[in-house]
Amino acid sequence: MERWLLLFFVGACCALVLEQVPALYYLLLLALSCFCVAILVYFCKKLLPVLAWLVGFTYILWAAHAHFSWSENNDLDVNTLHLNDVLIQGTVQTLIVESEDLRFNVEIQSINSQRLKKTFLARLTFKQANINLSQGDNIRLLVKLKPAHGFANQGGFSYQKWLLQKHIVVTGYVKKSAQNMVLEKSKSVRQALYNQLNTRLKQNLKPLILALSLGDKSQIDKPMWQMLQTTGTQHLMAISGLHLGLIAAFGFTLTKLVIWLLPKPLISQRYLYLYPIIVSLIFACSYSYLAGFAMPTVRALIMLLWFYAFRLFCTKVSIIKWLLLSLCTIIVIEPFAILDASLYLSFSAVLVILFSFWRWGYLVQDRSKWQKALLSLLLLQLGICLFLMPMTLLLFNQVSVVAPFANIVVVPWLSFTAIPIILIATLSLPIIPSLALWLFDIANYCLQLSISYLNWLTAFEYSIVSFSTPALIIVCLLPLAIFLQSLRLISFKWQVITLFPILVSLFLVEVGAKYWQRTNNYWLMTVFDVGHGLAVLIEKNGKAILYDTGASYSSGFNFVEAAVKPYLLTNRLEVIDLAILSHSDNDHAGGLVHLQQHNLVKSFAVNFAELKNNRQCSAGTSINWQDLTLKVLSPINNVGEHNDDSCVIELTDGVHKVLLPGDISSKVELQLLYLQSLSEVDVLIAPHHGSKSSSSFSFVQFVRPKFVIYSSGFLNRWNMPVEEVSQRYQQIGAVELNTSMVGMLQFTFTEHEISYKSYRENLLPFWPWQ
Incomplete structure (x- = not known):
């Protein structure tokens, strides 16, 4: 049976490597193949492994087809949905947390008063919300929607994959309108608890208490997350299998204690063995609900259910079979869980623990209780740290050296103090508020001791080892x-x-x-997918120059941290030699503050600010860098017009030429033509993202690029690149590439050729990332 379960899982994984989900006709053929093989299995048992693999392969593709058929099922045109505002009606699915800008999921039931045949999920942003929303409310909102999409950069977080895992098919934002209202208040228990906690908690570690009680991590600030990541303890602040297992064990042990204390005549002895299991499952399910049935808790709950099922039916199974049954059940219930890296980390951790105690368990035998407990904990942490290091490094591009020392102290401490105390306090808050607040004070003290210890560990200079x-x-x-x-x-x-x-x-x-x-004068140019903005990295011999940074937002999100920095880590680039910021607009220079705060750049070339190690970017100057020449063509002088003051760079290795024009308009283009500053180039970043105010006919005909790149937003409101600009580049035979469609672009320059690859077509050309 283990082999069949393993092959089902392997088949499901194989389904992820297709470039696109097959059409319904081919899926029907696959289903028919499963049926035929199932019949053949009756006559030839040797075909059973083939059937297991085929069923896993087919099941994932059917789930993907069902997910992507939301528009067809509801007769909606996915290509025109973003063009008009729509009035939706639906139910709020996620916890509404206190914030200036609300972000929540809605199950849409009707659009423009037309009932949908099949509901679907949308992820919405509501800036400066003027109505009071709660999880469970039935609402009506005027919104702007577009198909689910995410930025695609090497090493960066895949928002599109995250949306897929959450079954979200559209994203959008709420428009200000008198039609926005709550049609029916139906506040969930979880929302009511959050509102009480958020109002009553005054402890300094309130964000951690909210994370451990309801799974709300939105209030944990960046310094705190950085400290948790540095010490490898971020898993403690996300409700996971560890927490649910502790709560289930607590419920089981508590029930056994109560049974032992109560007189025997009061309790039926026939079903005595059931009571601890039932209470344990009630505790586990309640905690899963409080966490919003997050996937880690669902995984742990399924494993717990199988464990108790085997126990109730007195069935003895191997640990491997138990794990495989749990894994396959998870995939059947939630097919897209197979995309979650935490799934593999969780099961790998379990396997490592089992292997460590199987191989080195003799070291803890014949010891006193306290010695056995301490040695077991040490063996567990060393095993996990050692054997999960390769996976951690490949997934996160860094490994925490202090993680074993952090986890060996903090995990048991919080497991037996803060975590159960917070659960009891949360459940008792509606009943006995004074007791709950007293318990939260105790939990806050326990958390404070842990944070002090973790802060001490982060003080070590080499606490993190980066990818190299x-x-x-x-x-x-x-x-x-x-x-x-x-x-x-x-x-x-x-x-x-x-x-x-x-x-x-x-x-x-x-x-x-x-x-x-x-020997081949090899260098790279990477154009990041940063939406409506620009960020370009030039690499050679392990060193780099950055041209523009992309945008930053009031929420704290910026593309240096989200796209540029992960790429640097992945490709072992520690620092940038030079950062050139074309002009002051946020979509080009929004990451400047982050670059300065984290000392990612040795020197700058900026015209709009006085910076340390800064050089002016003015026409006529040039920079020689590793046999590459960066010639500044514009501006001749700054006149205060942000776009036309862009620092225009011609980059050449003596054979190939690249033009980085920023956001210049056709006026500056004609000026450069008049001054005879331009020449034919091989690669061109389209001026101003392909807007109608740039890429004039004369400019395009003169520079005649072989490749033109549009760094624009997905289905942006300005419709960039505009059609007339695109036609001009088509007339000269240029290859057009749009980062919003193909993701990050990477050009490779050698003495003999120019080649390129894109994130969606070459680096990750599989359907979950398309």
């Missing part, structure tokens, strides 16, 4: 060597003989790649 070739070699080969040694299948001598060639090969590949780059 040496780090990758160490975190991969060290666990592998210890794993091989623990199995004792081969001697230490043969382990060295096996691993040493791998180490040498990795080193030679690294040296060879650098040598090839130098």
Whole structure:
């Protein structure tokens, strides 16, 4: 059975590598194939593994087809939906947290008073909301919608994948209108608890209490998150399987204690064994509800249900079968959970724990209770830290060195103090508020002790190891060597003989790649997907120049942190030699503050601000950088017109040319033509994102780029690039590339050719990211 379950999971994973979800006709053929193989299995049992794989493969694709058919099911045109405001009616699905700008999910039931055949989920933003919303309310809102879409950058957070996991098919924002109203108040219990907690809690660690009680992490600020990430304890502040397991165990133990204390005649002895299980499940389900049935809690709940099912029916199964049954059940209930990295981290952690105690459990035997507890905790933390390091490094581009020291203290401390206390306090708040507030004070004190300890750990200079070739070699080969040694299948001598060639090969590949780059005058230009804005990175020999930063927003979100910085980490670029900001508009210079605060740049070229190590960007100057020449063509002088004051850069390696014109208008384009500053180029970033005020006919005909790149927003309100501009580039045979459609673009320049690849078409060309 384990093999069949594993093949079902493998088949489901294989379904993710298709470039697009097949049409209904092909899905019907797959379903028919499953049916035919199922019949053949009756005659030939050897085909059962094939059936298991095929069912997993087909099931995920059917789920994807159902998800993406929302517009067809409701006779909606997905290509025109964004053009007009629509009046929707639906039910608020998520917790409404106190914020200036509300972000919430709505299950839409009707559009423009027309009832939908099949409801779907939308993610909405309501700026300066003037009506009081709650989870569970039936509402009517005037909104602007567009299909679900996310920025696509290497190393960055995939918002589109996140939307898919949440079954959200459209996003949008609420328009100010007298028609916006709550049609029926139906506040959920979870919302009522949040409102009480948010009003009554005055503790300094209130954001952490809200996170541990209701799964609301919105109030945790960036410094706190940074500290948790540095110490590898962020998992403690997101309600997960650990928390649910503790609560279930608490309910089970509490019930056993009550049964032991009560006189036997008061309780039926026949079903005595059921009471702890029932109470444990009630506690677990209640806690899952408080967390909004977040996927980590649902996973843990399913594992708990299988565990109790085996216990009730006196069925003895292997741990591997239990894990595989839980995994496949999760995928059946929530198919897109297969995209969640935390799913693999959770199950890997369980396997590591089981392996560690199987192989080194003898170290804790024949000890006193306290010694056994401490040694078990130490073994657990060392095992998880060591064997999950490769996965952590590949997923997050960094590894916390202090994580074992943080978790070995904080996990047991919070598990037996703050977490159960917060749950009891939350549940007792509506009944005995004074008791609840007293318990929250105790929980706050317990959390404060943990935070003080974690802050002490973060003071160490090398608490984080970033992604690099040496780090990758160490975190991969060290666990592998210890794993091989623990199995004792081969001697230490043969382990060295096996691993040493791998180490040498990795080193030679690294040296060879650098040598090839130098001898071929190899350099890269990366155009990030930053919506309506611009951010371009020039790389050569492990060094970089940044042209513009993309935007930043009042919420704290900025594209340096969301796109540029993750890319630098992924590609082992520690610092930027030079940052050129074309002009002061937010969509081009919004990340300047973040660059300064985190010392990501050695020097700047900025005209609109006085900065440390700053050089002026004015026509006639040039910068020589690693055999690349950056020639400034404009501005001749700053006249206070933000777009036309853009710093225009011509970049050349002596063979190829790239033009970075910022947001100049046709007036500046004609001026540059008149001054004979321009020449034909190979790659052009379309001026002003392809607006009708730029890319004049004369300019396009003169520079004649082979590739033109539009850095514009998805279905933006200005319809950039405008059709007439696009036609001009088509007339000269230029290859048009739009970051809103293909994601991040990366051009490779060598002495002999120019090639490019995009995020959606080359780096991750699979349907979950399309």
